[in-house]
Amino acid sequence: MMKSILRDITYGMYVVTSKNFGCIINTLTQVSSSALVTISLNKDNYTNKVIKENKKFIVSIISEKTNPNIISTFGFRSSKDIDKFENFDYTIIDDTKVLNENMLGYIECEVIDIIGADTHDIFIAKILNTKKENDYTPMTYKYYHEVIKGTSPIKAPTYIEETDEEIYVCDVCGYVHKGTMSDDFVCPICGVDKSHFKRSING
Ligand SMILES: Cc1cc2nc3c(=O)[nH]c(=O)nc-3n(C[C@H](O)[C@H](O)[C@H](O)COP(=O)(O)O)c2cc1C
Secondary structure, eight states, rough: OOOOGGSSSBOOOOOEEEEEEEEEEOOOOETTHHHHHEEETTTTTTHHHHHHHEEEEEEEBBBBSSSSSHHHHHHHTTTSSSSSTTTTEEETTTTTEOOOOOOOEEEEEEEEEEETTTTOOOOOOOEEEEEEEOOOBBOBHHHHHSSSSSOOOSSSHHHHHSSSOOOHHHTTTOOESSOOOOOOOTTTTTBBGGEEEETTTTT
C-alpha cells in the first residue's frame, strides 16, 4: 500500500499536557460546534495514563516560532524517563503545566468519553476554557515535515514505516534521518553532529 498519500492529510502540531506530564500530538480535531474536541493518544504513552486518571488536559497550539527542542523533548522522549518541563518556561493552570514557548495559546478540556481504537485511545472532551496568547502562524504537520524535516516516532498515528532507505536515529532526541549523511550533517532538531546518529535496524 502507498502510504505517502497519508502525508497529504493536513494536521496541526500541539502539546497536550496534564498535571506535570505531556506529549506532542497532531490529532486534535474539533468535532462539533458545541465545543467538543477529540485527541488520539497511543495506549503506551505516559500522557494517556495521566489523562485517564486526571480526566482533564490542556492543548497548546505550536507556532512556527516554537523552539524545535519542544518537539524533540515532548515528541520523542517519555515522561516515564525524564522531567520534560525541566528546561522550558511554563505556567501552571489548574494543576497542569502549560508551556510558554511561543505558542499561539491553549484550550483547557475535560474528558467525557474514551473510545479504544487499535493502538490508540480517542479521548472525547468538552472545552472548558481557552486563551489566545500570540498571533503567530500555527505550525502544520506539513511544515514540521518539510521545513524542519521532522518525522514521527512509532507511537504517532502519522508514523510511516520506510524500509527501503538508510535510516539513522539521533541518540539525543530521536530524530530520524533518511538517506545517506554528509560529514558535516547536524541534527535539525537538537543540533548534535553525525557521530550521534546510529543506523536503525530498519535501514
Ligand atoms: C509530529 C509528532 C506527532 C505526534 N502525534 C502523536 C499523537 O497524535 N498521538 C500520540 O499518542 N503520540 C503522538 N506522538 C508521539 C508522542 O509525542 C511520543 O510517543 C511521546 O514520547 C510520548 O511521551 P509520553 O510517554 O511522556 O506520553 C507524536 C510525535 C510527533 C513528533
